[in-house]
Amino acid sequence: MYEFAYHRPASLAEASALLTGNEEARPLAGGHTLLPTLKQRLAQPSDLVDLGGIAELKGIREEAGGITIGAMTTHGAVAHDQTVRRLIPALADLAEGIGDRQVRNRGTLGGSISNNDPAADYPAALVGFGAVVRTTAREIPAEDFFTGMFETALEPGELVREVHFPRPDRAAYAKFPNPASRYAVVGVMVAQRGGEVRVAVTGAGPSVFRWTDAEVALAGNWSPAALDALQVDADGLNSDIHASAEYRANLVKVMAKRAVAQIP
Amino acid sequence: MPTVSMTVNGRPATGEVEGRTLLVQFLRDQLRLTGTHVGCDTSQCGACVVHVDGRSVKSCTILAVQAQGCEVTTIEGLAAADGTLHPMQAAFREHHGLQCGFCTPGMVMSAVELARDNAGLTEAQVREGLEGNLCRCTGYHNIVKAVLAGAEAMQGQRPAAAE
Numbered sequence: 563m564y565e566f567a568y569h570r571p572a573s574l575a576e577a578s579a580l581l582t583g584n585e586e587a588r589p590l591a592g593g594h595t596l597l598p599t600l601k602q603r604l605a606q607p608s609d610l611v612d613l614g615g616i617a618e619l620k621g622i623r624e625e626a627g628g629i630t631i632g633a634m635t636t637h638g639a640v641a642h643d644q645t646v647r648r649l650i651p652a653l654a655d656l657a658e659g660i661g662d663r664q665v666r667n668r669g670t671l672g673g674s675i676s677n678n679d680p681a682a683d684y685p686a687a688l689v690g691f692g693a694v695v696r697t698t699a700r701e702i703p704a705e706d707f708f709t710g711m712f713e714t715a716l717e718p719g720e721l722v723r724e725v726h727f728p729r730p731d732r733a734a735y736a737k738f739p740n741p742a743s744r745y746a747v748v749g750v751m752v753a754q755r756g757g758e759v760r761v762a763v764t765g766a767g768p769s770v771f772r773w774t775d776a777e778v779a780l781a782g783n784w785s786p787a788a789l790d791a792l793q794v795d796a797d798g799l800n801s802d803i804h805a806s807a808e809y810r811a812n813l814v815k816v817m818a819k820r821a822v823a824q825i826p
Numbered sequence: 827m828p829t830v831s832m833t834v835n836g837r838p839a840t841g842e843v844e845g846r847t848l849l850v851q852f853l854r855d856q857l858r859l860t861g862t863h864v865g866c867d868t869s870q871c872g873a874c875v876v877h878v879d880g881r882s883v884k885s886c887t888i889l890a891v892q893a894q895g896c897e898v899t900t901i902e903g904l905a906a907a908d909g910t911l912h913p914m915q916a917a918f919r920e921h922h923g924l925q926c927g928f929c930t931p932g933m934v935m936s937a938v939e940l941a942r943d944n945a946g947l948t949e950a951q952v953r954e955g956l957e958g959n960l961c962r963c964t965g966y967h968n969i970v971k972a973v974l975a976g977a978e979a980m981q982g983q984r985p986a987a988a989e
């Protein structure tokens with residue numbers, strides 16, 4: 563790891579001041595993506611701004627019938643929170659399935675979505691539930707937030723503060739985990755809210771996307787069989803040592819059916 | 827260079843570190859607590875697991891300065907002052923939960939948290955709960971047996987002073 567200057571601001575204003583105008587500075591959240599990257603010397607930030615001392619970035623609260631979660635809230639805290647379990651159990655399930663216990667004890671919601679790994683779990687929840695990302699500058703709808711592989715709408719120096727998740731009437735998440743890392747080879751969140759059905763897919767493409775054919779089919783007939791006749795186009799999907807694009811295309815359908823089948 | 831202070835196994839510990847010094851490097855190289863191991867550089871093996879403020883974490887994936895002011899417990903801090911093993915350590919010995927022993931400190935630290943968080947631990951919970959710990963000798967069968975026995979022994983006991 564290259565040396566850097568370490569800062570631990572106590573407020574969001576202080577953190578923003580440290581990051582603004584310094585393109586070489588990076589925020590540090592749970593460190594479970596950033597520190598392994600630095601160990602491999604794949605990045606060389608001049609300054610790390612640790613968000614761990616900022617109380618206003620932590621916590622989970624009920625808001626407008628849904629849930630609002632601070633950027634520095636760990637996956638473990640989301641998985642075990644009674645409010646999340648009661649209002650959006652599919653979100654608690656998704657958080658519980660991230661990595662392993664130690665990753666969940668450190669990794670955070672804000673770090674995960676800011677990184678936008680194509681195989682990360684949270685993007686499927688944000689897009690599936692129509693969440694809103696609140697930053698130090700503005701509010702960004704989830705679909706506009708995730709812009710491409712490891713890319714988001716965040717401007718330099720802009721920080722995720724919290725995410726608001728509206729409550730779906732029913733939802734479930736199914737993923738085919740990589741057996742070593744537990745990252746999603748493919749993960750699918752299906753959610754219904756009023757007349758709207760959303761099917762959000764992570765792991766399969768360069769960034770999370772909605773499978774609109776499935777949304778239409780499920781809106782007419784909420785059952786795994788409604789997806790039988792559909793095919794996912796492998797064109798543009800990820801292909802790597804873990805799975806070919808064709809295999810992932812098939813997995814999208816299989817995971818979507820499993821998710822629907824979980825819901826009574 | 828930043829100075830870092832924390833409580834390690836119940837005793838205050840202070841040292842000069844670089845920003846990039848990992849907690850595991852501080853524990854092993856400066857405090858000479860070499861029971862905590864390093865088995866990978868991808869944050870996957872769990873040989874380095876310690877407790878920070880009561881939560882199991884991979885000490886290779888947290889900076890020493892991030893543990894400023896925290897309570898850290900390593901494998902050396904589990905046994906009682908007179909050398910009596912923690913029930914989880916005793917169970918690993920009794921049930922042959924180790925072969926070469928390299929993964930064992932991390933396994934034990936993860937298992938102690940797992941048992942503390944889940945009364946009436948099941949085999950499935952143990953296998954899921956040890957997802958972040960790899961055993962290169964692949965002795966998982968006896969590790970699971972040891973954790974189940976250790977968890978039961980912990981329930982019969984009041985929490986040990988250091989934990």
Ligand SMILES: Cc1cc2nc3c(=O)[nH]c(=O)nc-3n(C[C@H](O)[C@H](O)[C@H](O)COP(=O)(O)OP(=O)(O)OC[C@H]3O[C@@H](n4cnc5c(N)ncnc54)[C@H](O)[C@@H]3O)c2cc1C
Nearest residue numbers: 591592593594595596661669670672673682683722744745
């Ligand atoms: C062994 C292992 C297994 C894993 N398995 C999974 C898995 O199954 N599913 C999954 O989804 N993830 C998995 N992860 C990733 C894990 O969830 C990470 O914790 C997460 O991707 C990054 O979160 P973090 O808090 O650690 O962020 P960090 O690593 O600290 O930061 C990540 C990036 O986001 C930036 N950043 C952090 N916080 C903010 C903020 N508030 N505003 C703006 N930018 C910010 C940082 O500058 C950095 O570029 C795994 C990781 C490991 C090591």
Ligand code: FES
Nearest residue numbers: 865871872874886
């Ligand atoms: S040394 Fe492998 S996870 Fe820490």
Ligand code: FES
Nearest residue numbers: 925929961962963
């Ligand atoms: S006992 Fe050898 S690595 Fe687990």
